[in-house]
Amino acid sequence: MAEQPASPDAVAPVPVCPRHPDRESYVRCQRCMRPTCPECQRPAAVGIQCVDCVAEGAKTVRQVRTVFGGAVTDGRPVVTMTLIGICVAVFLAQSAVPGFERQIWFSPVLGQSEPWRFITSAFAHGSIMHIAFNMYALWIMGTYLEPMLGRARFIAIYLLSAFGGSVFYLLLAAPQSYEEAVAFGPGMWWTPAVGASGAVFGLFGAFLVLQRRLGRSAAGMYVIIGINAVIGFVLPNIAWQAHLGGALTGAAAAAAIAYLGRNRGPLKPVDRRVHWVALGGLSVLLVVLSLAKYATA
Missing domain, CATH: 1.20.1540.10 (Rhomboid-like)
Known part of the structure; x- marks a missing residue:
């Protein structure tokens, strides 16, 4: 039996931020494609990423070290x-x-x-x-x-x-x-x-x-x-x-x-x-x- 086409009057669900379900968000993370509200948006090299994807990506980045193995700081002593x-x-x-x-x-x-x-x-x-x-x-x-x-x-x-x-x-x-x-x-x-x-x-x-x-x-x-x-x-x-x-x-x-x-x-x-x-x-x-x-x- 053939599927009935969707009614033109059907209302698509409003996308909301997974971390803040009470906030509508029409911007999607370029990595996971989930909606992300302004508070959870982080600028990336291409487009916007959500805070969760940024944190996950940081785990795979090797921390920069000094020549003697210390953690690099912002320079303030x-x-x-x-x-x-x-x-x-x-x-x-x-x-x-x-x-x-x-x-x-x-x-x-x-x-x-x-x-x-x-x-x-x-x-x-x-x-x-x-x-x-x-x-x-x-x-x-x-x-x-x-x-x-x-x-x-x-x-x-x-x-x-x-x-x-x-x-x-x-x-x-x-x-x-x-x-x-x-x-x-x-x-x-x-x-x-x-x-x-x-x-x-x-x-x-x-x-x-x-x-x-x-x-x-x-x-x-x-x-x-x-x-x-x-x-x-x-x-x-x-x-x-x-x-x-x-x-x-x-x-x-x-x-x-x-x-x-x-x-x-x-x-x-x-x-x-x-x-x-x-x-x-x-x-x-x-x-x-x-x-x-x-x-x-």
Whole structure:
């Protein structure tokens, strides 16, 4: 039996957006051909796509990475600005709250029972000149290294360098034995160390390694490090041990990122897991050195 032709008076259903059924939409996605309302429309290379198709397509696009495997950002040094903001806030708290600095500074004896001081001391400063120099150096290094490394790797190097600076201060500034501590008095165990200098020197060390890996000159940085090294031995109340520890830790962390996990072939991505395993191993090494020092002192 033949089909009856559709009545000319029949009304076609009004197309509606699948995500918003209460909205009429006569624009269709060029990918799935479903109706899409203005809120769900996304401009594409050809026509309009719905938000669901755009999200599905994004899953198949490889994320752009920096040369060292970090996620490419919009260029703003968000981590650097955050670190500077924290340091400034802590410095203001030191001025406003009596005794606040003593809660976060590092000394060998306090670090044994309150290990968080290995890190928190890097956010406190002794004077306006102290914080001004460190924050200026952090800004210069951060605006260059953060986009190159990616935010996660940059903050990892910074915090590891701060930790390494405190560890080397413990290893080199604290007494080598209980007898030595008795001979020189308890002051050596209690001498505090504050400031982001160890972390900043870690960025200096990372800069040297990364510049060498990229085949770029770092002559100016050698001069800066040399001048600061001399100042550390000439002027009093400067923890050169933390500077040394931060620089070595930062250089080691940057070397792990720059040289490990690099697959052969121009189209093969960096194996980022190797980086984090290496950085984790460096953290464990610093912890072991600290525990060994406390166990033998």
